[in-house]
Amino acid sequence: MTERFDLVIAGGGPSGAAAAWQAAQTGAKVVVLDKAEFPRDKPCGDGLTARAVSYLQKMGLAHEITQFHKISGVTVYSPSQWELSFPQRPGMPDYGRTASRAELDTMLLKHAESAGAVVRQGAEVAGPELDARGRVVGVILKNGEKVLGDAVIAADGAYSPLKRGLKIDSDYNGYSAIAIRSEMHANRPDSDRFEIYLKLLFQGDQLPGYGWIFPMGGGRFNIGLGYVNSYKNWQSINATHFFGDFLRTLPAEWELPSVEELKKNKSVRAWRLPMGFTAWPPWRPGVLFAGDSLGAGKPVSGAGISKALESGLAAGECAIAALENGGPDDFTNYQQRMEAAWGREYKRGRFFNKLAGIPKVSETGLKLLDNHTFRDFLLKSLYKKAQSPSHT
Incomplete structure (x- = not known):
């Protein structure tokens, strides 16, 4: 007999786990399905922004996340060096964290389970189950099993x-970033700063992207780079070779392994990060999209975890509210929530993504950022905006 749930969630990453935790708070019967067995690795920069930390705190995980390495600010190289701090916002942390996805995602999934959600690992979702009208009424697993629900949340990735x-x-023109990273030891002190390298050249072209070094604690670092596919020759870039070139620009005294060594231990991982709403509207009858399946990556920075958590929490809440007040044919409440939260930011992101793909524009933007007068003016404006009530 096929089991039926109030809410079926495809994907046990941050967005799926957050949605499950949120919905389970109401007493709803929730199941999370994921093809992996946790803990499992996931290619990611492993950085938690201050906003991501705040969502984890709101989920009751304030104590648990103290195990993760604390980040106090950002050092940017453009190529001149300058410092950024996390803005002071009422009720918000002024620090970030770094956390391996194996640890973070396992913690979040267990948290959803402790709230009452059923978690099924090793259960790969192959596609949607539809009724005669075309409404999503569940999912079909790769083994042919059907898992039915009053609503489905697609948190099943890029x-x-x-x-x-x-x-x-998408009604909008979403876009993607291509990223590659590896975790490694370095012969350098531990740090409490995210490091961002904006000068990222491919055959003389300034790319719309950046390199990063994120300290994980204990002498470990997550080092990687990412670039947006608005650059016309992005398909010509061999990401692994490009990553190796970036590693060679870093100080020799750090004694970093070569990309060939990193490939041998299979720590080099590349992935696609959808941004700018690649599914819009963010729902169809019976189903809501969250995290990477929505295209929730943050424009410009590509930060994905905070957006995954925010969209997951909103999807879990809006799905249950709609089911209780009208049924699964209309999740406009979720669309309105996402539009109010991200609409203006993502509209700007789509516009600047197109511009940044032109190397001369990216080069000019980098020169402006390297000008301390312009940079100071820009940063003051951004900090003032961040502290406004609409951004707290």
Whole structure:
């Protein structure tokens, strides 16, 4: 007999786990399905912004996340060096963290389970189950099993089987970043700063992207780079070779391994990060999209974890509210929530993404950022905006 749930969630990453935790608070019958067995690695920069930390605190994980390495600010090289601090916002932390996804995602999934959600690992979702009217009424697993629910949340990643099965596109022109990273030891002191390297050249072109060094504690560092596919020759870039070139620009005294050594231990991982709403509207009858399946990556920085948590929490809340007040045919409440929270930011992001893909524009932007007068003016404006009530 096929078991039925109030809410079926495809994907046990941050957005799926957050949605499950949120929905389970109401007493709803929730199941999370993920093809992996946790803990499992996930390619990521492993950086938690102050906003991501705040969402984890709101989920009741304030004590648990103290185990992760604390980050007090950001050092940017453009190529001149300058410092950024996390803005002081009422009720918000002024620090970030770094956390391996194996640890973070396992913690979040267990937290959802402790709230009452059923978690099924090793359960790969292959596509949606539809009724005669075309409404999503559940999911089909790779083994042919059907898991039915009053509503489904697609938190199944950048290559979402549910989105592909429904042939979902976007009313907006979403875009993606390509990122690659590895975790390694370095012969240098531990740090409490995210390090960002803005000068990222490919065959003389300034790319719309950046390199990063994120300290994990204990002498370990997550080092990687990412670039947006608005650059016309992005498909010509061999990400692994490009990553190796970036590693060679870093100080020799750090004694970093070569990319060839890193490939041998299989720590080099590349991934695609959808941004700018690659599924819009963010719902169809019976299903809501969250995290990477929504295209929730933050424009400009590509930060994905905070957006995954925010969209997951909103999807879990809005799904249950809609089911209690009208049914699964209309999740406009979720669309309105996402539009109010991110609409203006993502509209600007889509515009600047196109511009940044032009190397001369990126080069000019970098020169402006390297001018301390312009930079100070820009930073003052951004900090003032961050501290406004609408951004707290």
